[in-house]
Amino acid sequence: xxxxxxVRLPDGDxxxxxxxxxxADLATSLGPLFSEAAIAGLMDGKLVDLNAEIVxxxxxxxxxxxxxxxxxxxRHSTAHVLAQxxxxxxxxxxxxxxxxxxxxxxxxxxxxxxxHFTDEDIEKIEKEMRRIISQDQPFIREELSIxxxxxxxxxxxxxxxxxxxVSQTNTEGLDPEIASEQxxxxxxxxxxxxxxxxxxxxxxxxxxxxxxxxxxGAFKLTRVAGAYWRGQESNPQLQRIYGTAWESNEALEKHxxxxxxxxxxxxxxxxxxxxxxxxxxxxxxxxxxxHPKGGLIRMLMEDFSRQxxxxxxxxxxxxxxxxxxxxxxxxxHLQWYxxxxxxxxxxxxxxxxxxxxxxxxxTLIYSSSxxxxxxxxxxxxEFGTVYxxxxxxxxxxxxxxxxxxxxxxxxxxxxxxxxxxxxxxLKFVLEMLKAFGLSDFEAELATRPQKYLGDLKxxxxxxxxxxxxxxxxxxxxxxxxGEGAFYAPxxxxxxxxxxxxxxxxxxxxxxxxxxxxxxxxxVGPDNQRHRPxxxxxxxxxxxxxxxAILLEHYAGSFxxxxxxxxxxxxxxxxxxxxxxxxxxxxxxxxGIRTQLSYADQPxxxxxxxxxxxxxPFVLVVGDEDITNATVGVNVRDTAKPTxxxxxxxxxxxxxxxxxxxxxxxxxxxTHK
RNA sequence: GCCCGAGUAGCUCAGAUGGUAGAGCAUUUGAUUCGUAAUCGAAAGGUCAGGGGUUCGAUUCCCCUCUCGGGCUCCA
Numbered sequence: 088x089x090x091x092x093x094v095r096l097p098d099g100d101x102x103x104x105x106x107x108x109x110x111a112d113l114a115t116s117l118g119p120l121f122s123e124a125a126i127a128g129l130m131d132g133k134l135v136d137l138n139a140e141i142v143x144x145x146x147x148x149x150x151x152x153x154x155x156x157x158x159x160x161x162r163h164s165t166a167h168v169l170a171q172x173x174x175x176x177x178x179x180x181x182x183x184x185x186x187x188x189x190x191x192x193x194x195x196x197x198x199x200x201x202x203h204f205t206d207e208d209i210e211k212i213e214k215e216m217r218r219i220i221s222q223d224q225p226f227i228r229e230e231l232s233i234x235x236x237x238x239x240x241x242x243x244x245x246x247x248x249x250x251x252x253v254s255q256t257n258t259e260g261l262d263p264e265i266a267s268e269q270x271x272x273x274x275x276x277x278x279x280x281x282x283x284x285x286x287x288x289x290x291x292x293x294x295x296x297x298x299x300x301x302x303x304g305a306f307k308l309t310r311v312a313g314a315y316w317r318g319q320e321s322n323p324q325l326q327r328i329y330g331t332a333w334e335s336n337e338a339l340e341k342h343x344x345x346x347x348x349x350x351x352x353x354x355x356x357x358x359x360x361x362x363x364x365x366x367x368x369x370x371x372x373x374x375x376x377x378h379p380k381g382g383l384i385r386m387l388m389e390d391f392s393r394q395x396x397x398x399x400x401x402x403x404x405x406x407x408x409x410x411x412x413x414x415x416x417x418x419x420h421l422q423w424y425x426x427x428x429x430x431x432x433x434x435x436x437x438x439x440x441x442x443x444x445x446x447x448x449x450t451l452i453y454s455s456s457x458x459x460x461x462x463x464x465x466x467x468x469e470f471g472t473v474y475x476x477x478x479x480x481x482x483x484x485x486x487x488x489x490x491x492x493x494x495x496x497x498x499x500x501x502x503x504x505x506x507x508x509x510x511x512x513l514k515f516v517l518e519m520l521k522a523f524g525l526s527d528f529e530a531e532l533a534t535r536p537q538k539y540l541g542d543l544k545x546x547x548x549x550x551x552x553x554x555x556x557x558x559x560x561x562x563x564x565x566x567x568x569g570e571g572a573f574y575a576p577x578x579x580x581x582x583x584x585x586x587x588x589x590x591x592x593x594x595x596x597x598x599x600x601x602x603x604x605x606x607x608x609x610v611g612p613d614n615q616r617h618r619p620x621x622x623x624x625x626x627x628x629x630x631x632x633x634x635a636i637l638l639e640h641y642a643g644s645f646x647x648x649x650x651x652x653x654x655x656x657x658x659x660x661x662x663x664x665x666x667x668x669x670x671x672x673x674x675x676x677x678g679i680r681t682q683l684s685y686a687d688q689p690x691x692x693x694x695x696x697x698x699x700x701x702x703p704f705v706l707v708v709g710d711e712d713i714t715n716a717t718v719g720v721n722v723r724d725t726a727k728p729t730x731x732x733x734x735x736x737x738x739x740x741x742x743x744x745x746x747x748x749x750x751x752x753x754x755x756x757t758h759k
Numbered sequence: 760g761c762c763c764g765a766g767u768a769g770c771u772c773a774g775a776u777g778g779u780a781g782a783g784c785a786u787u788u789g790a791u792u793c794g795u796a797a798u799c800g801a802a803a804g805g806u807c808a809g810g811g812g813u814u815c816g817a818u819u820c821c822c823c824u825c826u827c828g829g830g831c832u833c834c835a
Contacts, residue, residue, distance in 0.1 A: 193830095203762065204762090205764085310763080310830070311763055311764090311830085312762065312829065312830030312831065313762025313830065315761080315762095319832085320760080320832065325831095327762085327831080329830075355827095359769095360770080368808095368826055368827085426833095473835090475834090478760055478832080478833080480760065480761070480762095480830085480832085481832075481834080487834075591834085591835080593835095594835075627835085629835040630835095632835055633835090657794095657795090658792095659792085659795095660792045660793060660794095661792055662792080687791085687792090688791090688792095688798070689793050689797080689798055691795060691796060691797070692796080695796035696797085697796095699796080705795090707794060707795065708794095710794090711794085712794095719795080726795095726796095727795095728794085730795095
């Protein structure tokens with residue numbers, strides 16, 4: 088006897104269905120637009136398959152294919168198809184995990200006879216995947232007991248390991264990589280869910296999935312890679328295939344275009360093209376040299392940063408690049424960070440290490456005299472160059488190097504000052520980043536990890552001070568539970584660049600370990616000695632990395648104030664050379680970085696060359712300009728030149744862009 | 760470090776089933792003097808990443824090494 092059930096929609100409306108109705112029925116009732124886009128359901132906050140039966144009284148939303156959750160499902164389902172294809176093509180292969188990731192998915196395999204995937208295999212596998220998709224195989228969910236699951240995957244060791252992990256723990260404790268593969272039932276009785284595509288292919292999975300493979304197809308396998316089972320180097324290395332998948336071919340195409348755009352902006356490519364820096368192999372991997380133009384940009388970045396720090400009452404210090412082992416024993420680096428440090432040098436009976444961080448040395452500056460509470464907060468700043476040993480495989484352009492310069496400061500303050508100091512610091516960070524044209528921020532509050540040092544009370548004080556700073560500054564943030572450093576919680580500031588990529592840049596860490604290790608103190612108003620708190624902070628993070636991010640953000644077209652060459656002056660003919668030279672000299676006298684060209688090529692060619700160099704302003708001067716003391720101005724990324732601009736007006740325009748940090752050069756207003 | 764891939768002129772790339780190599784841009788140079796995205800000519804530039812092997816002969820085939828790129832791990 089069928090009874091009706093009530094479904095609540097997200098907007099609060101109630102709908103009635105016969106008992107046994109599934110999510111797809113709801114989608115159908117909402118009209119063709121919904122039913123076509125529907126990929127899964129969200130029932131009382133839990134993602135379910137389209138054919139899941141609706142629970143009476145629940146709130147159900149339709150997950151559409153083009154939503155973040157919908158795409159995740161499409162990617163997860165495409166990963167299953169990938170697994171089926173590989174198992175078909177390599178009989179006897181073992182499959183491990185295949186979760187969705189940002190913009191795509193991957194799947195890890197162990198191939199028989201220790202075989203490896205090569206690039207040629209990608210094409211073969213894609214073809215097999217398309218064959219599978221064309222069969223319109225359904226995804227059918229089943230739930231099994233642990234022992235049934237172990238039987239089903241008897242010859243799949245990685246699947247068995249996942250099932251065993253499920254049987255021993257709850258979802259929260261589960262390795263996140265594995266959690267996406269599996270779940271446990273609400274009643275606490277461990278079960279495993281599986282999704283069956285064919286009689287022979289079935290995969291362990293939490294789900295949900297698309298109803299059938301016909302909903303897939305806008306995908307592309309992108310690369311092969313090695314990856315350790317569960318991310319542990321001691322585990323066997325598996326063969327991973329990465330892919331991307333979308334709800335439509337248009338969306339896939341858009342993503343592939345975005346990848347191409349990112350490739351065009353690659354700082355390693357632009358760095359060579361624009362003659363900014365390179366990595367001489369004679370020096371060694373991860374050790375860049377900056378050429379004159381790159382060096383100039385870097386100097387401008389540093390100069391501005393120094394000025395801002397000076398305004399914010401920082402004091403400037405300088406410390407050496409190596410120090411005796413005793414220092415790093417005291418700081419704890421040799422115990423906690425030794426694998427990141429370069430090996431020691433033994434000289435005259437002492438052992439020296441290149442510094443991986445500046446904090447121990449700054450702490451010594453603090454402790455060089457007895458400090459009064461009246462001196463605090465004491466803010467010590469340095470462009471400190473540090474050396475960290477990175478394994479060869481992890482080096483990546485300027486973003487991951489072995490020697491780099493931090494815009495590093497350590498703030499020593501009283502516990503009372505901590506909260507205010509963090510708030511003003513966070514404001515200072517965001518102002519600095521904004522001055523470089525970055526404005527889309529997201530913060531992450533990383534809290535106490537499982538393995539930590541110090542008192543719980545200190546952790547609480549520090550974490551809540553960080554949190555109140557975030558609230559005060561009104562920046563959107565997420566809490567990354569357990570992601571803090573072992574010695575302290577921290578705020579990481581991320582930015583999104585011009586094409587939407589997320590970069591981790593600034594970091595603010597509260598530290599109560601180092602003050603203790605170095606036994607530093609201040610004398611309070613009570614005439615007693617107290618322990619200060621310490622804040623580590625870097626705004627650019629590393630100058631090299633920040634340089635790379637800016638280069639990619641601007642695609643090489645730096646704002647006027649950061650452009651190594653701001654103006655190029657082109658005489659129309661060689662009889663205009665003297666005037667061009669006089670214009671150049673006047674601009675230079677005003678501190679504007681200007682270069683002069685000769686009329687040895689047709690004007691068009693010289694303009695083209697200057698524009699390709701991404702110079703913000705290209706000036707053309709000819710007969711009329713000599714008569715009127717004007718210039719013809721070509722603004723970067725603007726097709727139409729402005730003729731007859733008074734040189735004096737032009738100079739003040741450029742100077743204004745310099746001081747205001749205008750992000751892209753703007754066209755001058757003419758009086759005419 | 761491990762898995763996959765790639766190294767030909769400063770840069771971007773072509774090339775030969777094994778007979779020691781080319782183009783464009785850049786550079787130098789000669790001519791050209793031109794108001795808005797490529798003027799014409801010439802020269803110079805290479806141990807085809809390095810080493811070893813097979814071969815009458817290797818840049819090409821095989822092995823090793825180095826460097827770079829994509830991942831894993833790690834993080835600024």
